[in-house]
Amino acid sequence: MQPIGLVHYLTVGAVLFGLGMFTVMTRRNAVGILLGVELILNAAALNFVAFEHFVTGGVAGQVFTVFIIILAASEAAIGLAIVLQVYRGYRSIAADRLTDLKN
Amino acid sequence: MPDFEGPIQQVDVDHGHYLWLIALLPFLGACVNAIYSSGLLAKAVEAFANLARSDEDQRHAPRKIAPNSVVRAVALSAMLGAFAVTVYHVVQLVSLKPDHRYLLSHVWRMARFGLLDINFDFAMDPLSGLMCCIITGVGSLIHVYASSYMENDPDYWRFFAWLNLFVFSMLLLVLGDNFFVMFFGWEGVGLCSYGLIGFWWKDYKKATAGMKAFVVNRIGDFGFITGLAMLFWGLGGAWTPESDYAPDLDQRFVAAAPAGEEAAASEEREEEPGGPEGSSHAKPEHKDAAQKPESGQKPDTTGQGYLTMTAYPGALLYLDDSRTEMKEGGKPLTPPFVRHQLPGGYHSLRIQPGNGVDDQLVRHVAFGGDKEVIVTLIGPTVTFRQIRDQLAIHEGHDPKGKHTFLEALKDRRTGSHMLITVACLLLFLGACGKSAQVPLYVWLPDAMAGPTPVSALIHAATMVTAGVYLIARLSFVFSLSPTACGVVSLVGAFTALFAASMGFFQYDIKKVLAYSTVSQLGFMFIGVGVGAYWAGVFHLMTHAFFKACLFLAAGSVIHGMHAVEHGEVASQDMRNMGGLKKVMPLTRWTYLLACMAITAVPPGLAGFWSKDEILFKAFTTKNIAHVSGVTIYVMGLTAAAFTSFYMWRSYYLTFEGTPRNPKVLKDVHESPNAMTYVLATLAGLSVIAGVLFGASWMGKLFGLDGPILESWLEPVLSQAKVHFAEPGATVEYGLMGLSVGLAISAWAVARYFYGENRAKDWDTKEQRVPGFTTLHNKYWVDEIYAATIVKAVLKLRLVLAGMDKYVVDGIVNGVSVVTRVVAWINGWIDSTFVDGAVNFLAEGTLKAGHKLRGLQTGRIQNYIYGALGGVAFFALLQYFLAFNK
Numbered sequence: 001m002q003p004i005g006l007v008h009y010l011t012v013g014a015v016l017f018g019l020g021m022f023t024v025m026t027r028r029n030a031v032g033i034l035l036g037v038e039l040i041l042n043a044a045a046l047n048f049v050a051f052e053h054f055v056t057g058g059v060a061g062q063v064f065t066v067f068i069i070i071l072a073a074s075e076a077a078i079g080l081a082i083v084l085q086v087y088r089g090y091r092s093i094a095a096d097r098l099t100d101l102k103n
Numbered sequence: 104m105p106d107f108e109g110p111i112q113q114v115d116v117d118h119g120h121y122l123w124l125i126a127l128l129p130f131l132g133a134c135v136n137a138i139y140s141s142g143l144l145a146k147a148v149e150a151f152a153n154l155a156r157s158d159e160d161q162r163h164a165p166r167k168i169a170p171n172s173v174v175r176a177v178a179l180s181a182m183l184g185a186f187a188v189t190v191y192h193v194v195q196l197v198s199l200k201p202d203h204r205y206l207l208s209h210v211w212r213m214a215r216f217g218l219l220d221i222n223f224d225f226a227m228d229p230l231s232g233l234m235c236c237i238i239t240g241v242g243s244l245i246h247v248y249a250s251s252y253m254e255n256d257p258d259y260w261r262f263f264a265w266l267n268l269f270v271f272s273m274l275l276l277v278l279g280d281n282f283f284v285m286f287f288g289w290e291g292v293g294l295c296s297y298g299l300i301g302f303w304w305k306d307y308k309k310a311t312a313g314m315k316a317f318v319v320n321r322i323g324d325f326g327f328i329t330g331l332a333m334l335f336w337g338l339g340g341a342w343t344p345e346s347d348y349a350p351d352l353d354q355r356f357v358a359a360a361p362a363g364e365e366a367a368a369s370e371e372r373e374e375e376p377g378g379p380e381g382s383s384h385a386k387p388e389h390k391d392a393a394q395k396p397e398s399g400q401k402p403d404t405t406g407q408g409y410l411t412m413t414a415y416p417g418a419l420l421y422l423d424d425s426r427t428e429m430k431e432g433g434k435p436l437t438p439p440f441v442r443h444q445l446p447g448g449y450h451s452l453r454i455q456p457g458n459g460v461d462d463q464l465v466r467h468v469a470f471g472g473d474k475e476v477i478v479t480l481i482g483p484t485v486t487f488r489q490i491r492d493q494l495a496i497h498e499g500h501d502p503k504g505k506h507t508f509l510e511a512l513k514d515r516r517t518g519s520h521m522l523i524t525v526a527c528l529l530l531f532l533g534a535c536g537k538s539a540q541v542p543l544y545v546w547l548p549d550a551m552a553g554p555t556p557v558s559a560l561i562h563a564a565t566m567v568t569a570g571v572y573l574i575a576r577l578s579f580v581f582s583l584s585p586t587a588c589g590v591v592s593l594v595g596a597f598t599a600l601f602a603a604s605m606g607f608f609q610y611d612i613k614k615v616l617a618y619s620t621v622s623q624l625g626f627m628f629i630g631v632g633v634g635a636y637w638a639g640v641f642h643l644m645t646h647a648f649f650k651a652c653l654f655l656a657a658g659s660v661i662h663g664m665h666a667v668e669h670g671e672v673a674s675q676d677m678r679n680m681g682g683l684k685k686v687m688p689l690t691r692w693t694y695l696l697a698c699m700a701i702t703a704v705p706p707g708l709a710g711f712w713s714k715d716e717i718l719f720k721a722f723t724t725k726n727i728a729h730v731s732g733v734t735i736y737v738m739g740l741t742a743a744a745f746t747s748f749y750m751w752r753s754y755y756l757t758f759e760g761t762p763r764n765p766k767v768l769k770d771v772h773e774s775p776n777a778m779t780y781v782l783a784t785l786a787g788l789s790v791i792a793g794v795l796f797g798a799s800w801m802g803k804l805f806g807l808d809g810p811i812l813e814s815w816l817e818p819v820l821s822q823a824k825v826h827f828a829e830p831g832a833t834v835e836y837g838l839m840g841l842s843v844g845l846a847i848s849a850w851a852v853a854r855y856f857y858g859e860n861r862a863k864d865w866d867t868k869e870q871r872v873p874g875f876t877t878l879h880n881k882y883w884v885d886e887i888y889a890a891t892i893v894k895a896v897l898k899l900r901l902v903l904a905g906m907d908k909y910v911v912d913g914i915v916n917g918v919s920v921v922t923r924v925v926a927w928i929n930g931w932i933d934s935t936f937v938d939g940a941v942n943f944l945a946e947g948t949l950k951a952g953h954k955l956r957g958l959q960t961g962r963i964q965n966y967i968y969g970a971l972g973g974v975a976f977f978a979l980l981q982y983f984l985a986f987n988k
Contacts, residue, residue: 021971025964033963096962 009050017043030086030093034079041072122208122225125188125235126274132181133267140174140260142166171259175250178263182246182270186239193232202818203442204229205488207280219483224280226488230640230819233812234277234572237647241564242270244781248655249556251777252662262302262554269295273565277572281486282331285573289327289537292566293320299561300553309552316546323536323543327573330529331485334580337515337522338483338490408470412441412454412478413492420478421453445470452478491579491822513583520586527580527587531594534570540628541598544621545885551613555658558613563620563650568643571624574631575640575820581631582823585728588632592721593730595628596738601882603745607752608869608879611675612657615753618881619701620650622742626717629739633727634825635720637816642717644812645700645709645792652697652785659690659774659782660757666770677753678866681762686771689779691758693786698754700789702747704846709789712797714743715839722838723828736838744845751853759859 020039027033045065052061087093138144145167196204210223227235246266253262272291279285294317301313412420419435422445435455436443447470454464468476479492494509515522534540539547550562561567574581574591581587599622606618623646630639660683664674673679684691696708703711718739724732762768773779795801796812807814862868869875877883 021967025967096964099961 006050006054009046009054013043013046013050016040016046028094028096030083030095031080033095034076034083037079038072038076041068041075044068120208121188122192122206122227122278123210125185125192125239126225126271126278128181128185128188129267129274130271132178133264133271135177136174136260136264136267140169140177141264142168168260171250171254174260174263178267179243179246179250181267182239182243185270185274186236186243189232189235189239192227193236196227196229196232201814204232204818213283219485221283221485222281223284224486225278225284226280227278228819229815230572230575231277233640233644233815234568235274237644238270238273238277238565241647241651241785242273242560244784245556245560245564245651245655248559248658248778248781249554251775252556252658253554256554258302262299265295265298265302266557266560269299269561269566273569276569280488281484283485286327286331289533289569290324292561292569293317293324293537296320296550296561296566299557300550302553302557306552312546312549312552316550319543319546320536323533326529326532326536328533330526330531330533333517333522333526333529334490335483335485337512337526338493406447408445408447409475410441410443410445410450410452410468410470410478411475411492412436412443412452413489419455421455423450423452454478487576494579494583495822509583521584523580524584524586527577527584528590530573530577531570531587531591534573534628535594536570537573538567538570538624538628539621540570540594540624541601544598544602545888547621548614548617548881551611551617555613555654555661558616559651559654559658562617563654564647567620567624568627568647571627571631571639571643574628575636578631578636578820578823582634582726582825585726588634589727589729590632592629592632592724592727592735595625595630595632596721596735596742597625598622599625599629599742600738600745601625603742603749604878605881606749607745608872608875609749610677610866611672612660612677612680612753612757613654613675615677615749616650616653616657619653619746619750620646622746623650623701625742626714626739629721629735630713630717633717633721633724633732633735634823634827635717635724636820636823636825637813638713638716638720640816641797641810641812642710642713644796645713645789648785648792649697649700649709649789652693652782652789653701655778655782655785656690656694656697659778660687660694662774662778663687663690663771664767666772667764667766677756679762679764680757680767681760682758682768683762683771684758686768687758687773689773690782693779693782694754694758696786697789698750700793702750702846702850703743703842704747704850709791709793709797711843712793715842716797718743718842719835719838720827722834723830725826725828740842740845743842744849747846747849748853751850752857755853755857755859755861760857760861 016039020036020041020043023036023039024033025036027036045068048061048064048068050061052058083093086098090097143166192206196206206227208225210225212220212222214221246263249262249266253259256262269292272288272295274288276285276288276292279288297313297317299313300316301310304310304313420441421435422443450468450470451464452468468478470476477492477495479489479495484490484493494512513521513523517525532543536543547562547567551558553561581591602618602621602625606615606622609615609618623642627639627642627646630636630642632639660680661674663683663686664680668674668676668679700708700710703714718736721732721739722736724735727735796815797810799810802808802810802814805811856869857865870879880886
């Protein structure tokens, strides 16, 4: 049993990223897409912290992560607000039905 | 050269301090009268003040013309000022030694092309000093006369503006140091003559007379400028050591002994930094020659020598090229005219032209015992003094010592003639135009349409003598060509005879005087043609006095006759006159004296001395080719007899006998004092000028060798080598007696036919004389010119118009057709190919856009597929590239 190192973190990050990406790609539901984006952001935050800890050493990665969390929170707030408004307008939150600007 | 003594004689550039003022004053007078007195200034000021308003009334408001007294004061003070400055400078000339009488005033440099400096310079030597005295002196008198004569003319200011401008131009002509300034004056007098002949321009005939004068003068001006170009071209070169005369762009100075003396000089040019040893372009043998000049015939370098130097105004001349000496305060000599006595031996000179542009070295000039060396700029130049000095060079830059500058110039040919001859003849054509000689005299009789003071000033005393002045000024060039001199004297003699015969049966008193003027100018040309330059100038001077007097007296008569006859023609017609001596005594006496002066009847008055000198010199001349002096003499003598006849005829018809209309004696009155006093002054000058300036014994009284005028002009004319036979006093007195006898006989004839007791029907009798019609109609020369030259020119005009219409227009139209065809082809190419390409591009883009818009679906998933596909593609690419090496 080897000690937990960089590769483990990266593997977890990659899995998270893959799940997030999968979610974004497969969901038609706007809320589902937002969830997938959250997963991708967390994967990136995990990678920041891991590289900071194992490669350079310092606090820059943590600072970035804090920013990402704040960013994710803001994004979720704004995104959900938009979704709510979209639902009011269309009676639906399926992203592929928002085609008013097309043509 | 005349005697010379003293250690240093130097004529300074600054000596002629106020020469420019002589010309400037009349110019200012003209400007003031034209701008202020005309009311132009006041109107301009008013218009400026009322700039905002633009009502019609104001624009057409009459100009406030200055009163006559202001105009008169301006014009007269300008003239008198110019005269005073002239006198000041002439006095200055007199105080100098004869061969130093040369004043120069450098005003500014107009241009410099290559080697040629064109300076706005005024120069006064004895010749131009004399001319200036005549122009400003007689000019002032005529201004005084005119101020009264023109009193009632509404355009008083315009008359005086033109008259002052004329005097300004004339002064430029005679005071100019070079051909260019002279040419400004030459054209200026032509212009002013045009303006003054056509002064009463509302009369069509008078306006056209002005135009005729202008156009005929253009032919002469063409000759002048072409002759100048020829002369310039002839001088444009220098000799090579091989004795060839080659064009050379190097500026050179030459030091040489004047003609007739042994060669004692050599020349070399150096640039400032090169130093004496840095001469690269001098040929070796030349250098040897320079250092050991004339080893065969070594010059005598003992005693004293003289150095004469001409160069740019403001140049500096250092002796012996000693720069240390310069630093220690060795004073440079200042050209343009330096004459310096030096100990014998070899010297070198450094010449620094004006503005310190470059600096030339003339090395090893040998000064022999009492010999003279001239250093001068050679090559093309337009300055009279420099041309003259070049021609004085006898031996120069030639090792063989054979080819002289003068000979080189004489050898230049255009076709089969000497270049100098051609240049002189062309310059003489210019002189013919201005001085009204055959064949260009036709404008002068018509010029009598102008006011009488104009006739006196321009067409008797000043402008028409410009040609004589030109030839006297260039005497050193004309004397090189016997052919040209022969032509000049023959044309002069022919004109004298021809014009005198035309004066026989004229009825217009001014016309008689006009033909007389042409004839007298012919005499002047005989003088300058046969080589008696001073005699020609002498006659010019005496003629200025007596002819101005005659014209002004005629003007006074016409002025008086206006009381009876109101028509222009009638008041000048001698058939309406007669017996005027009772009512116009002063005018009559002055006319009589001037008449005696011109006809040379009683020995003593002006014309006798000058005309007799000219005829005697014509008889004895050895300077002309192709025509014998005796022929010229006989023609001149006949013309003199003719002169006597027609002048006395005019006198008797005007002043003696009884008029046909008795009202003449009752209503005609003597002219105002301003006019008669001027007449009296001029008559007095006519009486004394001849004996004062032309008599040998008068010269002896002042300790001179010859007549005063001859000695006075000698420094200017001495370089022209002229030779006369010396037949002795008996022949001289015989010829004098002959001419006086002929003149008196002609007087007697005139008195018999037209005197006190002339027949009542003298004019009908006159008309029966054989040849009357021919003479009265002036040989129909005007008609012949009209039928030939004028008609030919008018025909030519049609030919040219046709040429313009068919050839030039044809070419232009052809070009336009071709252009249109090309434009059509061009348009087709443009619309088909260029537009096609552009449209193709635009439509292609549009179609591509339509095709490509399908890619943008708006579905995020699709974009992510694309992005992932791209990442996968580059990851695989990287994988294969990085790991499959």
